[in-house]
Amino acid sequence: MTSSPPPNAVEMKDIVIRFPGVLANDHVNLTLKHGEIHALLGENGAGKSTLMNALAGLYKPVSGVMKVHGEEVNFSSPKDAIAKGIGMVHQHFMLVPTQTVTENILLGLDEPKFFMDLAKYDQKIRDLQDQFGLRVDPTALIWQLSVGEQQRVEILKTLYRGADILIMDEPTAVLAPQEIDELMNTMRSMTEQGKSIIFISHKLNEVTAVADRLTVLRKGVATAEGIDVEGLTGEKLAELMVGRKVIFSVEKKAQEPGAVVLDVREVSAENNKGVRALNKLSLDVREGEILGIAGVAGNGQSELAEVITGMRGCEGSILINGEDVSNQEPSAAIARGVAHVPEDRTGVGSAPNMTITENTIMKNYREKPIGNKWSINFTEARSHARGLKDAYDILAPNVRTMARKLSGGNLQKVILAREITTNPKLMVAMQPTRGLDVGAIESIQRLLLAQREEGTAILLISEELDELLTLSDRIAVLHEGEVMGILDAENAEVKEIGLMMTGMKRSDS
Amino acid sequence: MNIEIILHAGLATGTILLFAAIGEIFAERSGILNLGVEGMMLLGAMAGFSTSLATGNAWVGLIVAMLAGGILSLAHGLVTIHFQADQVVSGLSLTFLGTGLALVLGEGLTGQHPPTIPIVDIPLLSQIPFLGPVLFSEHSLLVYVGYIFAPMAAYYVYKTRPGMHLRAVGEKPSAADTLGISVYGVRYFYTFVGGMLAGLAGATISLSVSPGWYSTQTTSGQGWIAVGLVIFAQWNPIRAAFGGYLFGMLRRFILDLQGPALLFGFANPLYVNSNYGFFLQMMPFVLTIIALVWGSRAATKKRLGAPAALGVPYIRGERGL
Numbered sequence: 001m002t003s004s005p006p007p008n009a010v011e012m013k014d015i016v017i018r019f020p021g022v023l024a025n026d027h028v029n030l031t032l033k034h035g036e037i038h039a040l041l042g043e044n045g046a047g048k049s050t051l052m053n054a055l056a057g058l059y060k061p062v063s064g065v066m067k068v069h070g071e072e073v074n075f076s077s078p079k080d081a082i083a084k085g086i087g088m089v090h091q092h093f094m095l096v097p098t099q100t101v102t103e104n105i106l107l108g109l110d111e112p113k114f115f116m117d118l119a120k121y122d123q124k125i126r127d128l129q130d131q132f133g134l135r136v137d138p139t140a141l142i143w144q145l146s147v148g149e150q151q152r153v154e155i156l157k158t159l160y161r162g163a164d165i166l167i168m169d170e171p172t173a174v175l176a177p178q179e180i181d182e183l184m185n186t187m188r189s190m191t192e193q194g195k196s197i198i199f200i201s202h203k204l205n206e207v208t209a210v211a212d213r214l215t216v217l218r219k220g221v222a223t224a225e226g227i228d229v230e231g232l233t234g235e236k237l238a239e240l241m242v243g244r245k246v247i248f249s250v251e252k253k254a255q256e257p258g259a260v261v262l263d264v265r266e267v268s269a270e271n272n273k274g275v276r277a278l279n280k281l282s283l284d285v286r287e288g289e290i291l292g293i294a295g296v297a298g299n300g301q302s303e304l305a306e307v308i309t310g311m312r313g314c315e316g317s318i319l320i321n322g323e324d325v326s327n328q329e330p331s332a333a334i335a336r337g338v339a340h341v342p343e344d345r346t347g348v349g350s351a352p353n354m355t356i357t358e359n360t361i362m363k364n365y366r367e368k369p370i371g372n373k374w375s376i377n378f379t380e381a382r383s384h385a386r387g388l389k390d391a392y393d394i395l396a397p398n399v400r401t402m403a404r405k406l407s408g409g410n411l412q413k414v415i416l417a418r419e420i421t422t423n424p425k426l427m428v429a430m431q432p433t434r435g436l437d438v439g440a441i442e443s444i445q446r447l448l449l450a451q452r453e454e455g456t457a458i459l460l461i462s463e464e465l466d467e468l469l470t471l472s473d474r475i476a477v478l479h480e481g482e483v484m485g486i487l488d489a490e491n492a493e494v495k496e497i498g499l500m501m502t503g504m505k506r507s508d509s
Numbered sequence: 510m511n512i513e514i515i516l517h518a519g520l521a522t523g524t525i526l527l528f529a530a531i532g533e534i535f536a537e538r539s540g541i542l543n544l545g546v547e548g549m550m551l552l553g554a555m556a557g558f559s560t561s562l563a564t565g566n567a568w569v570g571l572i573v574a575m576l577a578g579g580i581l582s583l584a585h586g587l588v589t590i591h592f593q594a595d596q597v598v599s600g601l602s603l604t605f606l607g608t609g610l611a612l613v614l615g616e617g618l619t620g621q622h623p624p625t626i627p628i629v630d631i632p633l634l635s636q637i638p639f640l641g642p643v644l645f646s647e648h649s650l651l652v653y654v655g656y657i658f659a660p661m662a663a664y665y666v667y668k669t670r671p672g673m674h675l676r677a678v679g680e681k682p683s684a685a686d687t688l689g690i691s692v693y694g695v696r697y698f699y700t701f702v703g704g705m706l707a708g709l710a711g712a713t714i715s716l717s718v719s720p721g722w723y724s725t726q727t728t729s730g731q732g733w734i735a736v737g738l739v740i741f742a743q744w745n746p747i748r749a750a751f752g753g754y755l756f757g758m759l760r761r762f763i764l765d766l767q768g769p770a771l772l773f774g775f776a777n778p779l780y781v782n783s784n785y786g787f788f789l790q791m792m793p794f795v796l797t798i799i800a801l802v803w804g805s806r807a808a809t810k811k812r813l814g815a816p817a818a819l820g821v822p823y824i825r826g827e828r829g830l
Contacts, residue, residue, distance in 0.1 A: 040774065060686065079689030094684035096677045097817070106670075107677050114669050128544030157688075 008070065009165050009196040010055065010086075012256050013042050017065035024050040025061070026220045026229050030198075031159060037187060037197045039229065041204075043241055043437045047220040048200045048385050049091065054165045055198075056088040057081030068165070071359060079108070079446030084165075085160025091169040091200075093150050101125070101136055119359035128159060132193070147297060148179040155186070166190065167198045172206055176296045177465070184210045204234045210272065211264050216240040242438050250470060253453060257473065258287030259458035260404040262308065267316035267326070268481075270305050273396045277303040278314065279481040285426065285457040290448070291463040292472030292489065296501050300481035301461045302343060305430045308459070309340045320426060334363065337425030339417055343461075345408065349415045352404035356396060357385040359403050360418045370446050388417040392469070393443070407439025416447050430461040445471060464493055480501045511524045515765060517757025524655040525713045526753030531662050531746045532706025536743060537580075538666065539699040540818040541677040543585050544600025547732025548607020553708025554715035554727045555615040559715055560625035571712050572673070576581040576755050578708020579701045584698040588624035590693055594824035604732070608725060618722040618726040626650055626717040649717040657748035665744060677697060679816030688756050692823050707732065730794065737797035744816065752800075756793055763789045 010032035017025040023103075024047045032038045042048045047218045053059045055066065059077035068071050074176060075081045081088075095104050102121050106112065112121070122138040129135055136153045142150060158166055172180045181251060187197055201207050207214060208229055216224040216237070223240045262285040271277035277300045285291045295301055306312035310330035318326040320336045334341075350359050361381045364372045368379045385399040394411045396406055403411060412432060419427065429448065433441040447469060452458055462468050468475050472489040475478040475502035485506025487497065500506060514614045529546055536543045543549075556577035561570030581603065588599045626649045635646035644656075666672040677685045678695040686692050714727055721727075734756060742748035766772075767786045778787045 056687070077689055078687050088687065090687065092683075094681070094687045096681045096684050098680050099676065102675075103673055104684075106686065106688045107673065112670055114671070116668055116670055116673065135785070375681060 007033060009063075009068070009488075010198075011067040011070075012051070012055065013067075015051060015053055015066070016062045017059055018062050019050075024220050025054075025217075027064070028217065028220070028222045029225050030215050030222075030471045031226050032196050032198055033213075034196055035191050035194060037191055037199055037210055038214040038226070039207040040198055040200045040217065041202060041207060041214055041237065041241055042200060042217035044244040044475035046217040046241075048217055049169055051217070052198065052200060054083065056086060056167060061238070064414060076195060077197055077296055079117040079458050082108075082161050082163070085163050086165045086167065087161055087163030088167040089151065089154040089158060090169055091171075091173065092152055095150055095153060097140045098141065100139055100141055101145075101156075102138045104142060104153055105138075105160050109161070110144065113125040121262065125156065125160065125231035128156060131154075132159060132189060134159075134311075147183075148176070151175070159190075161219070164194060165196050165198075166199070169200045170202070171199070172201065172203060172489065173463075174297060175308070177494060178502055179296075182475055190440075195446060206238045207237070208232065208234070218243055229455060250442060250449060252449055252471065255288055255453065256448055257289035258455065260284045260286050261321055262459065263322075264304075264308070264316045265319070267304075267307060267314050267318060269307050269312055271303055272299075277481050278307065280316070281478075281483055282488065283476050283483055285459050287425075288452055288455045289474070290452050290458040290460050290469035290472045290477065292475040293478055294465060294468050294475055294501060295463075295478035299478045299501075301430065301478060301479070304478070305340070305342070305428050305459075305461060307357065308426075308428050309338055317417045331341070334422075337423070339419035339422055339424035339425065339427040339456075341412075341419055341429040345411055345415065346404065349402045350411060352402065354403060356389065356394070356399045356403060356406075356414055357382050358390050359414055360385045360399075360421075363418055363422050388414075392417040392447075407440075409436045409444070412436065412440070412444055413447075416444065420447070420451060424451075424456055426457045428459045428461075431463065432460070433462070433467060441467075464499060469494075477501055477506075511765075513639070513643055515519040515758055515761045517647070518761040519618040519754055519756065520644065521648060521652055521718050522760055523719060523750075523754035523757030524649075524652045525710050525731055526708045526735050526738055526756055527659060527710075527750045528713060528737040529710035529732060530753055531659065531740065532703040532710070532748055533735055533739045534662075534666075534703075534742070534744050534749055535675070535699045535706070536703030537739060537819055538675050538679045538816055539696045540816055540821065540823070541589060541696050541700050541703075542596045542681060542820045543582060543603070543700060543703055544597060544598060544736060545582070545585055545603025545607060545732075546703075546727060546735050547682050547730065548604035548611075549581050549704050549707035550607075550714075550732045550735075551611040551712035551725065551727045552581055552607040553578040553711030554564045555611040555618065555711075555722065556708070557712030558616055558621075558623060559615065561625070562618070562621050565624055567624045567626050567716050570716055571626070571709065574708040574712035574716075575705040576708070578711065579705035581610075582700050582707070583697070584702025585704075586697045589822065590700070593824065596820045596822075612724055615722055615724065619724070621722070622720075623716070625720045626713075628660075629653075649713075651713050651717050655750065659746050662746035663690050670745070676816070679818055683825075684698045686823070686825060707735075710735070734793060734797050739801050740796075740815075741800035756796075759796070763792060787789055 006029050014027045015025050016027055028051055040048050054061050057078040057080050073084055084319055102118055102125055105125055106121060125138045134156055136149045136152045171183060175183060191197060199211055211229050213226050214229055215222055215226055218241060264283050266280045266282055267278055268280055269278040293301055303312060307314040308318055308326050310333040313327050317324050320338060323336060323351055325332050325336060342506040346352050361370050365376055370377055370384060382399055389399055394410050394413045398411060433444050448458060460471060469489055473491050474486055476486045477484040479501060484500035529550055533546055553574035557570040557574030560573040563569045585599050585603045588594045589596045628647055628649050631645040635641040672688050674695060678692050682692045711728060717721060738749055738752045741752050769777055770780050771777060
């Protein structure tokens with residue numbers, strides 16, 4: 001132990017990381033001071049996670065120098081990084097669902113040696129929780145925990161290993177607003193106790209709220225290195241991230257909604273684990289209206305989309321233009337004009353190993369001129385696909401390109417193009433912009449609004465509150481399969497939605 | 510037909526399934542599905558038999574049988590762990606490879622009589638009425654090893670640090686990897702352990718339960734029953750042991766049904782027409798299929814059972830598991 005610690009916890013210089021065909025990090029510098037929260041910003045695919053995975057010992061840089069506490073390091077495995085006090089809280093939790101909290105924390109450690117006295121370690125972990133105010137039952141199994149609690153386990157895991165440098169990869173993406181506040185308090189209390197934190201995010205307001213300095217990456221290159229957060233505006237940050245000025249709002253025209261298209265009455269359903277996911281849920285969507293569904297992930301959103309589109313059985317009734325479609329095949333919903341933009345783009349929304357043409361005709365292959373009794377006229381199908389490719393600005397070499405070769409945004413456009421050409425009465429869109437870059441988000445949102453103007457009823461399920469507030473006419477908040485309340489999007493407050501997301505019922509509903 | 514004999518014989522033949530199924534549980538818990546159990550067992554049976562014949566020592570035979578099964582399993586490990594090939598295809602090929610090797614190398618062994626594993630009574634315990642004769646007398650030493658081995662295996666899987674790492678690698682290899690556990694290392698190790706136990710199971714047949722070398726008839730498909738038993742046991746070694754004994758007793762019961770000329774005072778149709786016996790001998794396999802279907806349904810419902818990463822190759826940096 002030296003009497004005066006070196007000023008920087010981490011120094012990364014000229015880091016270059018290459019994947020087959022991609023330059024993920026191009027001579028990036030990053031300096032983390034002792035006791036600071038350093039934000040790492042960038043769009044999806046900008047190379048943030050890659051850079052941090054190098055610091056956590058998962059990837060090896062092609063070139064560049066990394067120093068931890070002033071000492072040059074060369075990690076060949078995560079174990080080396082852990083030994084140097086670096087802990088990473090991954091975006092996709094690295095927890096074993098079938099093991100307890102304590103077991104997950106003890107994984108990979110040298111102690112206990114062989115026999116495990118779990119009760120003893122449960123107590124150790126409780127003590128650690130007290131120190132940082134991170135409460136979670138050590139004997140609980142991970143799959144029984146909420147997402148917020150799972151995140152606490154991830155943080156505890158790094159603290160238990162004595163980490164003093166924490167990397168948090170988009171920790172807020174999965175949390176409700178109140179949980180985000182709590183997390184930020186935890187982060188502050190950790191820096192007070194001498195920890196240094198790198199905080200990866202693409203949400204500007206969070207960065208300005210909690211970080212001291214920041215580094216911005218765009219397409220693998222740093223566009224800002226360690227600048228002070230104070231005095232920065234959201235516009236400036238967005239420009240650094242995207243490389244051009246960003247218009248934040250898409251325009252929504254004022255219009256009166258028409259007749260009720262979708263009427264969900266007292267619907268209950270179970271999830272895949274056999275646990276009740278929807279509990280006597282009722283809501284309706286009208287023509288030319290977007291009803292946004294807010295809620296923390298896993299509160300019944302997926303199941304709601306599935307019962308409406310006929311992919312899951314349920315109790316209660318689901319009326320589309322007055323006809324009950326509950327407990328029928330998906331084809332019954334399709335026949336009544338239900339379009340579905342599923343959450344899982346590659347598993348449900350498209351067939352990755354089929355071409356754009358084949359993916360675009362999946363709903364109308366039976367109809368003339370594409371379908372002719374038992375045969376498919378591929379000349380017609382291709383010209384249909386080419387038309388859509390131009391109209392929806394799908395970037396691909398040609399319509400024979402495999403769906404799996406498309407970027408997320410372009411794949412989503414293929415799905416939307418297919419669904420919109422069926423002239424839907426109702427569109428169920430789940431997380432339509434998740435994981436897309438800013439440009440693609442904008443065009444997907446525009447397409448949804450255009451559908452609204454066409455008079456389609458739209459059920460928009462999203463975890464992005466900003467998106468819901470911009471696009472929706474009304475917002476229903478789900479918690480544990482129940483509607484906590486339905487608000488007018490124009491007058492809705494984020495704080496109120498946040499409270500409802502954590503289970504507070506709206507008083508006047 | 511004698512209940513004591515059925516139970517006694519069931520424990521002996523069940524021990525074969527016990528070793529093979531627990532071996533497969535170790536491999537599958539690490540995420541490696543090895544359908545080559547039948548092949549590894551047959552190779553183990555041959556290697557054990559021929560080594561015992563050559564050295565005059567059945568224990569040396571047992572060790573060589575385990576090594577043979579283990580080494581053969583590493584072929585599966587290399588193909589599926591490093592080269593990320595389909596585990597089902599590789600496992601099936603391993604059965605062919607093991608069977609073929611055993612038949613070629615075992616040429617001429619039929620009819621030989623090498624030393625076998627001694628059969629002993631446990632003092633005192635064998636004196637207990639009914640239980641003594643069934644559980645503790647005139648069994649091969651390997652049967653007693655099985656009694657101890659199953660609970661030890663269960664304790665290892667659920668209560669020790671390496672067991673915890675094993676489960677983590679099979680459930681969520683990425684989590685194990687980020688904490689510095691070598692996913693490939695763990696998978697190779699338990700694939701090898703699974704192969705060794707399959708080899709041991711094979712030698713349990715050829716050097717103990719029904720000594721001799723009868724080419725493919727030596728194992729006669731028990732490797733497949735062991736694979737089904739893993740699902741029936743929901744990847745729990747104790748359940749696998751009980752399942753093994755149950756299957757063993759069932760086999761003996763079916764055999765005994767064909768013996769007497771009269772059954773409950775009527776002419777025994779199985780005695781009159783011995784072809785009916787083949788149908789009955791098929792029943793354990795039908796039961797295996799039923800166990801497979803029922804077990805996997807129950808497992809998905811209750812979230813127990815199959816390790817989440819079973820059959821999925823691990824590639825660092827790929828999303829998902």
